[in-house]
Each structure stands twice: as C-alpha cells, then as structure tokens.
Amino acid sequence: MRARSIVLITxxxxxxxxxxxxxxxxxxxxxxxxxxxxxxxFSNAFAAGVPTYYSFPAIMASRYPLALGRDVVGLAPGETTLASVLRDAGYASAGFVAANPYLSSRFGYDSGFETFRDFLDEELGFEHRELEPSPKWRTRTNQSIARACHSLWPLGAAYDEIYFQYCQRIASGVELSVDKLRRFPSAQVIVDQGLQWLEEFGDSPFFLWLHLMDPHAPYYPAQDALNAMDNSSSGSQARFLNSFWNRHDVSASRLKRHNEDLMALYDAGIRKVDIEIARLVDKLRRSALWDDCVFAVTADHGEEFLDHGGRFHAPSNLWEESIRVPLLLHMPGGRVARHVKSVFSLVHLGPTLLEAAGTRIPAEFHGRSCWSALQAGSAFEGHAIIESVGRCGNPLRLSDRLQARMLAVREEQYKLVLDFGSGREDLFDLRGDPGECNPLYLSAEKGTRRRLLGRAQAHLTESAGRRNEDHRLAARIRDLKFQWAAPRARSYAA
Ligand SMILES: [Zn+2]
Structure with a gap:
C-alpha cells in the first residue's frame, strides 16, 4: 500500500x-x-491527562504523561514521537502551534519535525498582550491597602470589588475589537501557515500537525465567528466577561450569572476552528492531496463552565467535561459515517494513525492500534486511564510537578477517580449518574470497584516497569538548562 499522508488537528x-x-x-x-x-x-474518546502538559505526551508520543516520572513534563529529548517515526519513514513534516508555550521546543514538541513554528516569538504581527491588570499596576501604597483590607474580613471583599471596578473603568477607556484583544494567533493564521507549507514540498507523503487555540481562555473569538454564531458581543463586553470570569473573590452564584455569555464566546471560538478547517479541507480536496490523506481532528482536553464548580481546565479535575474530547477520523475515500462507541484513549491515536497510514508502529509506544477493529466495524476492549498531578498549576516549578497524582479509570459505564493526595476514591455509575453527582457507596458495586482498582494498579505497575531512565535524565538536564537560562520563568495558561 502506498504510504498515506496524515493531517492531525488538535x-x-x-x-x-x-x-x-x-x-x-x-x-x-x-x-x-x-x-x-x-x-x-468517536463518542467516547478521552485525553490521557489534563491540561495540555499532561495530555500531549500521549497524543504525540503515545506515552502516558507521568510514565517518565512526575518530575518530567513534555517530551524527552530523543523520545520516539509520531513525527520522528514518520520522518524516518520518509515523510515531510511540519507542526504549527498557536502559541501554547507547553507545546514549544522548550518541552520537546519540535522533535521530529522538519518545519516547526510555535509563534511564541511574536512573528507575523502577533503580539502577546497582558489582558488582566498586572501587579505592576498596583503601586506600593495600593498593595499595602490591599494587604490591610484582606486582613480584616469583609473589608477584603469590598477592596477586591472596588479594585475590579476601577480596572474595568480604566480598560473601558480604550475600545478594542475582539480581534485586537485575542491572546493567541487565530486558526486562520495557523491554517494559512499549513497551506503555505503544503505548497512548498514535492511528492512525498506528509505529516502536518496544527494546534489551534481559539476556544482557549481568555475567550476572544474572531469577529467572523461571532457573526456566524449571531453573537453581537463587542470587544468591551468580551473583556468585561473575561475579567469577571477570572475573579477568585466572587461567589459561585455571581459567576453563574455570566456563565451562558462566557460559553457563547467559547462556542464562537469553536466555530472559528470549524471555519478554518473547512478552508483547509477545501484546499486539500482541490489539490487532490485529500485522496491520500488520513485526517484527524481531536482536542487535548475539555473546559469547565461551573459544571462542578470549576472554571478553565485544572489538572485537579478529571470530570467528564475536562477529559472527554471529540475525535473524528476521516480516511481516504471515506463515504459512510461510522459511530464508534467503545472507550478510546488518545494514547492509542498515534498507533492507529500510523497503521491507517501504512507505517510501522514503534515498540516504545504505550498505545495500540485500533485500526483493524475500526475497519471491521467491531467493538474493541475499551477503558481509558487519565492521569495528572492535581496541584500542578505551574509545571515550570519542580515542587508543583511533585505534588500528588490523580488518576481516573474510565470504562463505558463506570469511572473511578483516585486522588493520591487526599486518599479519596470515587466510583461513578455514569449510566445512572451522567453528571457525576453521586459517587457510589464503598459497599456498592464491589466487583466493579475491584476491577477498576485493578486496572489502576496494573497501569501504575506497567508505567513504572516501562520507564526509560535515559529519557528521564535527558529531560531533567534540559530543564536545568532552561532554569539556568531563565530563573524567573513565568507561568502560563495551558
Ligand atoms: Zn490545552
């Protein structure tokens, strides 16, 4: 079989x-x-971790995120990846990432790509903007007042409210469009880059990876997507909503009042992704590249909108809204929709793509190909492991990385969530409780609990047994190099 090209959109x-x-x-x-x-x-596809830095090792290297040790974040130097396998098979390859710092060369994501751009260097006119009032705004006096107020409740709450309103008044003096306020390059920029690259190479099969950030907070969707969604929000309104959504000093009920409006902005971000993927596919179809192309669209994780009280995508929350992702796989000549209900972890995506493209699957990959089962239309044994470090909000800090592990085992009907920090162990029957509101009593479903605990234990044992110490050490040395070069590295949203 002639090798097929692969387009992966995350x-x-x-x-x-x-x-x-x-x-x-x-x-x-x-x-x-x-x-x-x-x-x-795939209606039951799951990320292998939350957020980006715990999800992507599985997508790009078919490796569970904590398998090199909790102290390692990102891909290790020398680690086999989807891109390196395809490069070795003679593929041309390119990756374009919409300025997610955790998918940069700093964390090894350029590995295996001939062409790689992460847009973190503000090229193409993209400017990184600070959208929230930064600490610089606060004078020393202001900080002293804040400290004094917070030592005396309820003065602290009053101070926070006044300060928020003050910042809003300053911000409202400048009217900016959503397109000016956006923090990441839009899907349009990334798709343009992909299309330009596709025009430049010859006849070899290719691997193109595009990572799009339009639905990521802060939610400033492109104006054409807002129009397409009949959303008339102005830049000022979107800025107010985003600033309010970032507050940690207001009650859940106050946040809830803005939930729908925030979600509408988020949805417009998804629409922008859809608009640009349509443009990419149209171009591929016209150039006939489409006829030899395996085309996959998925996500690194979900997003929370107070479903369980949370916002954004914290590593401590392994709820369905955070871990269940869309996955759409289009094959050359695809004519019929096939609905896959089996539970599918994204750790299996790389091997499945490689087999579908007719390329070898490296032994180092943790996942296995489901391509044969997909072709046969048969169900496959399905459970997914999702893991993260619950309190690792800033993976640039080693102390954050070494906090306690979270682990979820997801089957079609049941889900077990283990918090190694608190010792909490929640088992949900998702058929009867899809909202994950009522964990089962410890005495209920003993056989199920035993089976899922067994899967968790098997995963931990296998992960430790397969640890590649050379990769771990190489990753730690890389960390030291960056920490030495940038001792005051800032944290990023992911
Ligand atoms: Zn992410």
Missing amino acids: VDCLRADHAGFLGYHRPTTPFLDSLAAESFV
Whole structure:
C-alpha cells in the first residue's frame, strides 16, 4: 500500500459535548458535522491527562504523561514521537502551534519535525498582550491597602470589588475589537501557515500537525465567528466577561450569572476552528492531496463552565467535561459515517494513525492500534486511564510537578477517580449518574470497584516497569538548562 499522508488537528480546550456531531445544540461545527457524515466519529474518546502538559505526551508520543516520572513534563529529548517515526519513514513534516508555550521546543514538541513554528516569538504581527491588570499596576501604597483590607474580613471583599471596578473603568477607556484583544494567533493564521507549507514540498507523503487555540481562555473569538454564531458581543463586553470570569473573590452564584455569555464566546471560538478547517479541507480536496490523506481532528482536553464548580481546565479535575474530547477520523475515500462507541484513549491515536497510514508502529509506544477493529466495524476492549498531578498549576516549578497524582479509570459505564493526595476514591455509575453527582457507596458495586482498582494498579505497575531512565535524565538536564537560562520563568495558561 502506498504510504498515506496524515493531517492531525488538535484543538485546545474543546470539550466533546460542544461539538455539533456529538449532539451539541448550537451550530459550533457545521463543517465538521458534514465531514462526520463520512468519518469515524468517536463518542467516547478521552485525553490521557489534563491540561495540555499532561495530555500531549500521549497524543504525540503515545506515552502516558507521568510514565517518565512526575518530575518530567513534555517530551524527552530523543523520545520516539509520531513525527520522528514518520520522518524516518520518509515523510515531510511540519507542526504549527498557536502559541501554547507547553507545546514549544522548550518541552520537546519540535522533535521530529522538519518545519516547526510555535509563534511564541511574536512573528507575523502577533503580539502577546497582558489582558488582566498586572501587579505592576498596583503601586506600593495600593498593595499595602490591599494587604490591610484582606486582613480584616469583609473589608477584603469590598477592596477586591472596588479594585475590579476601577480596572474595568480604566480598560473601558480604550475600545478594542475582539480581534485586537485575542491572546493567541487565530486558526486562520495557523491554517494559512499549513497551506503555505503544503505548497512548498514535492511528492512525498506528509505529516502536518496544527494546534489551534481559539476556544482557549481568555475567550476572544474572531469577529467572523461571532457573526456566524449571531453573537453581537463587542470587544468591551468580551473583556468585561473575561475579567469577571477570572475573579477568585466572587461567589459561585455571581459567576453563574455570566456563565451562558462566557460559553457563547467559547462556542464562537469553536466555530472559528470549524471555519478554518473547512478552508483547509477545501484546499486539500482541490489539490487532490485529500485522496491520500488520513485526517484527524481531536482536542487535548475539555473546559469547565461551573459544571462542578470549576472554571478553565485544572489538572485537579478529571470530570467528564475536562477529559472527554471529540475525535473524528476521516480516511481516504471515506463515504459512510461510522459511530464508534467503545472507550478510546488518545494514547492509542498515534498507533492507529500510523497503521491507517501504512507505517510501522514503534515498540516504545504505550498505545495500540485500533485500526483493524475500526475497519471491521467491531467493538474493541475499551477503558481509558487519565492521569495528572492535581496541584500542578505551574509545571515550570519542580515542587508543583511533585505534588500528588490523580488518576481516573474510565470504562463505558463506570469511572473511578483516585486522588493520591487526599486518599479519596470515587466510583461513578455514569449510566445512572451522567453528571457525576453521586459517587457510589464503598459497599456498592464491589466487583466493579475491584476491577477498576485493578486496572489502576496494573497501569501504575506497567508505567513504572516501562520507564526509560535515559529519557528521564535527558529531560531533567534540559530543564536545568532552561532554569539556568531563565530563573524567573513565568507561568502560563495551558
Ligand atoms: Zn490545552
């Protein structure tokens, strides 16, 4: 079989239940819905970790995120990746990442790519903007007042409210469009780069990876996507909503009042992704590259909108809204929609793509290909392991990385969540309790609990047994190099 090209599109923060082809009620993905009608559509696909830095090792290297040790974040130097396997098989390869710092060369994500751009150097006119009032705004006097107020409740709450309103008044003096306020390059920029690259190489099969950030907070969707969603929010309104959503000093009920409006901005970000993927596919179809192309769209994790009280995508929350992702796989000549209900971990995506493209699967990959089962239309044994370090909000800090592990085992009906920090162990029956509101009593479903605990234990043993110490050491040495070069490295949203 002639080697097939692979296009992999990963969308940051795209939760499965906001994709039209998985049943969402708003028109977020009209183009992908039409593509789904001739693709494999996975309704139970799961990220291997949350957020980006715990999800991507599984996507790009088919490796569980904590398998090199909790002290390692990112891909290790020398680690076998989807890109390196394809490069060795003679593929041309390119990766374009919309300025997610955790998917940069700093964390090894350029590995194996001939062409790689992460847009963190503010090229193409993209400017990184600080959107929230930075500590610099606060004078020393102001900081002293803040400290004094916070030592005396309820003065602290009053201070926070006044300070927020003050910042809003300053910000409202400058009217900016959502396109000016955006923090990441839009999907349009990334797709343009991909298309330009596709025009430049010859006849070899290719691997193109695009990582899109449009649904990521702060939610400033492109104006054309807002129009397409009939959303009339102005830049000022979007800025107010984003600033309010960032507050940690207001009650859940106050946040809830803005939940729908924030979600509408988030949905428009998804629509922008859909618009640009439509443009990419149209171009591929016209150039006939489409006829030899395996085309995959998925996400690194979901996003929380107070479903369980949380916002954004914290590593401590392994709820469905955070871990369930869309996955759409289009094969050359795809004509019929195939709905895949088996539980599928993204750790299996790389091997599945490689087999579908006709390329060897390296032994180092933790996942296995489901391509044969997909072709046969048969179900495959399905459970997914999702793991993270619950309190690792800033993986640039080693002390954060070494906090306690979280681990979830997800089967079709049951889900077990283990918090190694608190010792908490929650088992959910998702058929009866899809909202994960009522963990089962310890005395209930003993056989199920035993089976899922067994899967967790097997995963931990296998992970430790397969640890590649050379890769771990190489990653630690790289960390030291960066820490030495940038001792005051800032934290990033992921
Ligand atoms: Zn992410």
